[in-house]
Amino acid sequence: MNASVRAGRGFTLIEFIVALVVLGLGSALLVSFVTPTAGSADPMIQAQARAIAAAYMDEIVLRAFDGDCSGGRGEWSGIQCYNALPAGQAPHDQFGNPIPALADYRVTVAVGGGNPAEIQVQVSHAGGRGGFSLQSARGDY
Numbered sequence: 001m002n003a004s005v006r007a008g009r010g011f012t013l014i015e016f017i018v019a020l021v022v023l024g025l026g027s028a029l030l031v032s033f034v035t036p037t038a039g040s041a042d043p044m045i046q047a048q049a050r051a052i053a054a055a056y057m058d059e060i061v062l063r064a065f066d067g068d069c070s071g072g073r074g075e076w077s078g079i080q081c082y083n084a085l086p087a088g089q090a091p092h093d094q095f096g097n098p099i100p101a102l103a104d105y106r107v108t109v110a111v112g113g114g115n116p117a118e119i120q121v122q123v124s125h126a127g128g129r130g131g132f133s134l135q136s137a138r139g140d141y
Helices: 002-008 013-038 042-061 077-086
Strands: 106-112 116-125 129-139
Touching: 042 077, 042 106, 042 116, 042 129, 077 106, 077 116
Parallel strands: none
Antiparallel strands: 106 116, 116 129
């Protein structure tokens, strides 16, 4: 009679611990595979925004302090000309040609007056998942 009573009691402590370990490992694996995919593009978006901002900033600081703003962006010779760029526009190359692969990004450039002039380049992503801002100063030398 003892054997029949013991067989009907349910799980032993060892079986319960093994079941907990298996469930814990299964849930940890599931979470580790699902969680990174939700934001996996964010580092790429951030790196691309940083590269766009750096390219615009490099282009601006290589110009003279004062210069001619006639013609297109490729012909500008002064940093103040960059205030004429439309705010929130998709990235364009220095000749004004849109870059289709970067259509989800928006660039805003502001050049403050004074000497040194304050330059700010902001790049945002249309999805709102990343952005980057660069600030610099350029003197008349």
